[in-house]
Amino acid sequence: MKKIFLAIISFLWIAHVYSQNKVIPNPASLYAKFLGYKSEMKTDSNGNQLKVCIFPNNTECDEWAFFRGKCGAEFSYCALKGCTSETDSTDIAQFGVCVCTDSLGKKIKIPLLDFMMQHGDTLYRESKMDRR
Template sequence: MGRFFLIMVVLLLLGVGCSENSTPRSLDDGFVKLPIDAQIGLANPASTYCEEQGGKLEIAENDYGSTAYCGFPDGTYCEEWEFYRGECGTQQKTDNSSVIQQHMQLTSPAFQHEGLIPSKYTCDGQDINPSLTISSVPEGAKSLALIVDDPDAPGGTWVHWVVWNIDPGIGIIAENSKPGLEGVTSLGQTGWGGPCPPSGTHRYYFKLYALDTLLQDGVKETVGADALVSLMEGHILGQAELMGKYGE
């Protein structure tokens, strides 16, 4: 019986000691508070590598998300992870020059990006192409190409204009003009075919490409958008995009 009481006393003393040591402590009681970045996760190695190589990280945003680019003093840009993997940059060995991005711009005096296209340029009006302004064409460009399409068409993407071998120094594509060789649209004819959505509001993308060559061999006016995209592969120095809306 005496041994039993002795054991109980020992257990009681141990319990008191444990309860004293288990008192909650604040972060200021000897704990190290991690920086915010460390709490969130590890630093992005691609972003770090960009800055270590003398580049400047820039974020390009659109309606569908954002992409980080590493910019260089010569005006070229690489997607940050392509640069980190050695797939883009001054040391790369590739025949696909499209991995080098430059800030070519495409605008229109007729409508703002993501704005409404005036009916003048649609099937409800004169159905002529709007004026377009081109700036910051990449150095070394030999020609420009332009594709205008509507991804909201009921039967799939509808092509409204296909043009190539546009003079890279043109600056302005005039209203109601033929700036280069024109291919076949989804209407089965060449030239501009303006917006004419059956219902609802549709988006119309004006996609401009700067190429390091003139497209000559095998390129005919019967070429459509898909064929033109294939012919441009490996020759794209930069691109720009303008989007306008039209419909109910």
């Protein structure tokens, strides 16, 4: 009984320590940072705060809209690789896709994160998940 009690206490302590030191990074912010763009917190006319990505020509776009391919297409990862970017959706989500033309002239849609991985890039490799 004592061993079971100690095992449970140990497990709970480890779970507590682990959960306190890990955070899930914002993929939209990581995407803007990966591409080298500045981010800034703004407040809209309704008082809502949002983070915007500032492009080299000083235009700006909501980070999530940029990540989903809704704005800033000419500054996207897709554009840097010679493709265009669009927004695709399912019943429950919207996501960015790269639209590329293959050697036969056929258009191919590839989800942004998959496209990045195909080119050896990822948003999470260099992100720091520890709060310390």
